[in-house]
Amino acid sequence: MTTPKIAIIIGSTRQTRFADKPAAWLKGIVAGRSDASYEFLDLRDYPMPFFDEVASNAYAPTQNEVAVRWQHKLAEFDAYIIITAEYNHAPTGVLKNALDYAYPEWNKKAVAFVGYGSVGAARAVEQLRTIAIELQMAPIRTSVHIQGADFMGAWQQGAALEDMAHLQPGVTALLDELTWWGSALKTARDAGRASTPMVTDEA
Template sequence: MTKIGIIIGSTRPGRLGAQVAGWVHEVSAQRSDAQFELVDLAEFRLPLFDQAVPPAMGGTGGPETQAWVRAIDTLDGFVFVTPEYNHQLPGALKNAIDFVCAGWANKAAGIVSYGVAGGAGAAAQLRQMCGLLGLADVPAQVSLHLATDFENFTVFAPSESRARSLEELLDRVVAWTAALEPMRSARAASIA
């Protein structure tokens, strides 16, 4: 079965991403067209990217890095749950993305962003990165605003319209992931 990872893109104490990712996981668990799993960056405890040999040239890093790369390799697609810090992608997510090279290719990705402006800046940066990594980012997006989608800016309370937007995003991620499967299979066969 197709496996989609829901990546929590923040490691900051008190982050809201765990609430948002939990909602994405809860909604996705009602589906039968793919298997969805939470992937929490905080659990990997990745160091700051400082490898002398980058992943594109065969660098593998230490045990934490290798566990992260293996986790990404086992997934067929992704839903990134990302906050926006200073109108940009969080450093922890950018750092984690840099540790992986081939594991992103020929997979689909959706973006659920949140912040004061709905995470628009972070989502835009993530889309640019996806293109460069060979990740097909779906056009559907869920943008959550701290003032309207969170009670007192801290407790996530999604509206029904947000749930419909999430369903559309999940539909596209699953469809695009399936469409890219022949490319992933061909690549795997060429490596074997």
């Protein structure tokens, strides 16, 4: 299988966000892996307005320049890990907006989730799985939930996620599964493009 390129998306933009802690934790973990390449995408770097286009870019070109830049960046990747908070049993508004601003860029690619909060963003992740399916993505089975004492310890008591060995098996399983699906779907997309006949002007 081919080596996939994976984006890790930081799905919160609040100044006091917790997301930087799991992002730093994941950065240390993926640095030791050679079965995929990884890049972090911070939604702070893509300050898109609330969706205000004629239609999804599945049907009409997007006009907002930042959103177009976001789409072009997403298109570079074969799979995604989304780091998500949970607000009122749902993903953050800025993350939902970012998902809505692209469509073909997400299609036929794998996605995984790392959630944090009192219940590890479990309810937000369930919603994100449904959204991902509508975007023609393949959400993998394994997700990571930083919850309860782990979340409170890292958030308020200075505990390090790196020291929580019980979280490591879940992260390893997530990365293994996502790499497999990312590679498999990349191979399938490439094969589909290769089998598509070229259109010419010849009669």
